[in-house]
Amino acid sequence: MTDRSAIVRLNGIGKSFGAVQALRDVTFHVAPGECVGLVGHNGAGKSTLMNILSGVLSPDTGELLFGDQDLAARYSVAAAKQNGLRCVYQELSLCPNLSVAENARITHPTIRGIGWRRKAATLITTWLDRIFPGHGIGPGDIVGELSIARRQMVEIARAFSATQTPVRLVILDEPTSSLDKASADQLLSFVGRFTETGGSVILISHMLGEILDSADRIVVMRDGGVVAEDATAAFDRARLVREMGSVLAEDAATPTAQARRQTDRVIVLPGENGIPLEVFKGEIVGLAGIGGQGQTDALLTLFAAANGTRNHAEITTEAAFVAGDRQTDGVFPGWSIRRNISIASIRQMVQHWLIDARKELGLAQDWQTRIGIRTEDLSNPILSLSGGNQQKVLFARALGSPAPVVLMDDPMRGVDIGTKQDVYAILKDEAAQGRSFVWYTTEMDELKHCDFVYVFRGGQVVSGLPRHQVTEANILRASFDAAAAA
Amino acid sequence: MIARLLTPHSLRTLLPAVSLAALLAAIFYLQPRTMSYFGLNLLLNLAVPIALATVAQMFILCVNDLDLSLGAFISLTACITATWLHDTPLLGALALAGCVLAYAGLGALIHLRNLPSIVVTLGMSFVWMGIAVLILPTPGGKAPDWIRSLMTLKPALIPFPIIALVVLGGIVQIALMRSAPGVVLRGAGGNPQSVARAGWSILRVKMIMFGLAGLFGVLAGMALVGLTTSADANIALRYTLLSIAGVILGGGEFTGGRISPIGAVIGAVTLALAGSFLSFLRLNPDWQIGAQGAILILVLALRVIINRTAAKS
Numbered sequence: 134m135t136d137r138s139a140i141v142r143l144n145g146i147g148k149s150f151g152a153v154q155a156l157r158d159v160t161f162h163v164a165p166g167e168c169v170g171l172v173g174h175n176g177a178g179k180s181t182l183m184n185i186l187s188g189v190l191s192p193d194t195g196e197l198l199f200g201d202q203d204l205a206a207r208y209s210v211a212a213a214k215q216n217g218l219r220c221v222y223q224e225l226s227l228c229p230n231l232s233v234a235e236n237a238r239i240t241h242p243t244i245r246g247i248g249w250r251r252k253a254a255t256l257i258t259t260w261l262d263r264i265f266p267g268h269g270i271g272p273g274d275i276v277g278e279l280s281i282a283r284r285q286m287v288e289i290a291r292a293f294s295a296t297q298t299p300v301r302l303v304i305l306d307e308p309t310s311s312l313d314k315a316s317a318d319q320l321l322s323f324v325g326r327f328t329e330t331g332g333s334v335i336l337i338s339h340m341l342g343e344i345l346d347s348a349d350r351i352v353v354m355r356d357g358g359v360v361a362e363d364a365t366a367a368f369d370r371a372r373l374v375r376e377m378g379s380v381l382a383e384d385a386a387t388p389t390a391q392a393r394r395q396t397d398r399v400i401v402l403p404g405e406n407g408i409p410l411e412v413f414k415g416e417i418v419g420l421a422g423i424g425g426q427g428q429t430d431a432l433l434t435l436f437a438a439a440n441g442t443r444n445h446a447e448i449t450t451e452a453a454f455v456a457g458d459r460q461t462d463g464v465f466p467g468w469s470i471r472r473n474i475s476i477a478s479i480r481q482m483v484q485h486w487l488i489d490a491r492k493e494l495g496l497a498q499d500w501q502t503r504i505g506i507r508t509e510d511l512s513n514p515i516l517s518l519s520g521g522n523q524q525k526v527l528f529a530r531a532l533g534s535p536a537p538v539v540l541m542d543d544p545m546r547g548v549d550i551g552t553k554q555d556v557y558a559i560l561k562d563e564a565a566q567g568r569s570f571v572w573y574t575t576e577m578d579e580l581k582h583c584d585f586v587y588v589f590r591g592g593q594v595v596s597g598l599p600r601h602q603v604t605e606a607n608i609l610r611a612s613f614d615a616a617a618a619a
Numbered sequence: 620m621i622a623r624l625l626t627p628h629s630l631r632t633l634l635p636a637v638s639l640a641a642l643l644a645a646i647f648y649l650q651p652r653t654m655s656y657f658g659l660n661l662l663l664n665l666a667v668p669i670a671l672a673t674v675a676q677m678f679i680l681c682v683n684d685l686d687l688s689l690g691a692f693i694s695l696t697a698c699i700t701a702t703w704l705h706d707t708p709l710l711g712a713l714a715l716a717g718c719v720l721a722y723a724g725l726g727a728l729i730h731l732r733n734l735p736s737i738v739v740t741l742g743m744s745f746v747w748m749g750i751a752v753l754i755l756p757t758p759g760g761k762a763p764d765w766i767r768s769l770m771t772l773k774p775a776l777i778p779f780p781i782i783a784l785v786v787l788g789g790i791v792q793i794a795l796m797r798s799a800p801g802v803v804l805r806g807a808g809g810n811p812q813s814v815a816r817a818g819w820s821i822l823r824v825k826m827i828m829f830g831l832a833g834l835f836g837v838l839a840g841m842a843l844v845g846l847t848t849s850a851d852a853n854i855a856l857r858y859t860l861l862s863i864a865g866v867i868l869g870g871g872e873f874t875g876g877r878i879s880p881i882g883a884v885i886g887a888v889t890l891a892l893a894g895s896f897l898s899f900l901r902l903n904p905d906w907q908i909g910a911q912g913a914i915l916i917l918v919l920a921l922r923v924i925i926n927r928t929a930a931k932s
Contacts, residue, residue: 242819
């Protein structure tokens, strides 16, 4: 029966970006009047799936059915809109320089002519009132001057507002992440009312409580595929967490690290109401959790504290930083490999106001052999290296500096496995010699190299796991629901 | 009412007008005779082409680009106006229309090839200058009579430059800030991805905005020739930086589609008056560019202070 009435149906959808298979053979449907919960860890393919549904990306393989029509070949943003499909993106997609009403006009081409301002203002205010009573947003307010929560409300209200084509399916990607509790409840109760009148919603959220409370059916994704799909009643928190990640055999407990966490503390970052982040001498501390939950901010706070520009954190020593996004924050593209390595240690190489070229070359050569940078000549431009080798240069820069603490912002993104193994070995080696590392990573496997792992959620540390408790299950549980971790 | 006027937002909006009023007050104080029909006419005459150039630059800044060729382009259109448009009006009109289309084409090129506008327009500035020299190798030419008589119009009561400036600011303000299509044009500067996701063509937006910049550049060149009666290939080179400064002075920003047409016109007038202000102070006019810079720094510093207080509250 659902076959006939499904609003949209995906059959065997596949999508890859280069060598990365983002979606494989996904089959998925949404029926009218249904709220489908979509859960999965980072990189499970939720966003890709959503972008395909909203017409931003086109699938490589598979069918995209509206009724009996396969639109996969000629699907587009316009076609999605025509079929009554709307999307609230995780990163806000309003124009900050325009007013609330003007932003409504952007998605409603039919609002025009004399009096369009009043029409747009009425439309957006009506929907804001309907979804978030007491929102306190005026249609003339400039979006860029609104708080992030209010911007999110405008974006949600805009997605539900209809002019000519009725809205049949709204995709909400982490809609409550920037809303406070009261507004989140308003939204979820509105979703209930919306589905009662025949509308459908796809709800993507890492707040498993929300999904379990609001969804009629839950779809779990992992590694680009759907791994579980069932009525909500068949799920509980434990099963959701289990389906999202494979539970690995727990390593034998190594209590040595725990014992070491007593003396020589080099960093304390107090949590507002969470757990303080502490780092001890010679320790590798991992920062885990869903991407963008405050891990990078914590690293930047620590770095600023080490430079004395901010004092939210206590840090007793100098710190070096390894940037994750090497294109924008990492390499100096116009410089040689040698210069790129030595820049963090330049103070040690100055003699009579000039840089001692021999010392500089010595440092670079030392690290070339230790970390294995594949080049014939260190004077070559940095861009002559492959991505992985460029990343090695960034490691060499941080490790070659005298700083006893190294902060790493997901530095292994896009690095091949061989390089990774080399770097892991050096990190262990350096830690054994008394260096401390704070390592934000989105890869579960890398956390196994850490002595202690802090899990972030909503900008706070919600859980601290000593090495023997670092398992995928524990981390997932803490990243998705604080209540379940307790 | 007073409290509402003193919010950071309205202070920021009022700042350009307040700066202009302060400058005008200083000029009136130094030389009370400027406070007459004739005095204002003389004072504001040259502000008209600068204001047109500033509005042209504003269209470009609105879509997060920057035009470094505007001065050379206006020089070229001035040369065309003083030669072809005067001698063979049809050829002149076609050439000027071609200039506007060329600008729209530049917008398309910059968008499609994802080129930095600074590079493209810097390169084009030499092209425009080269063509201008070919058309008018030595200063000369003659303004078409109808432009000359338009620019020297003497309406009753209110001097022509004031009417022209108010009409210019008003029309562009309504078209860009109040109309429904204007919203899409500005939105493309604020968040192009979101505008594209809503089903609008960014290519079209860029072509329209560059085309409008070309149109107002042509108008600036024609107005300039109407005032000076002849042209030369370097006549408007300093308009490039003047126009950018005018937009910023008027409350616009380099990125994010934050612009104000009325503000841009006010900014242009403020910069144009800075020169007169200096001569009334009996200072060497060579200091003019320095004085314009000083005004720019002063007003931007005030804006930063206002923004800081806004961030605190």
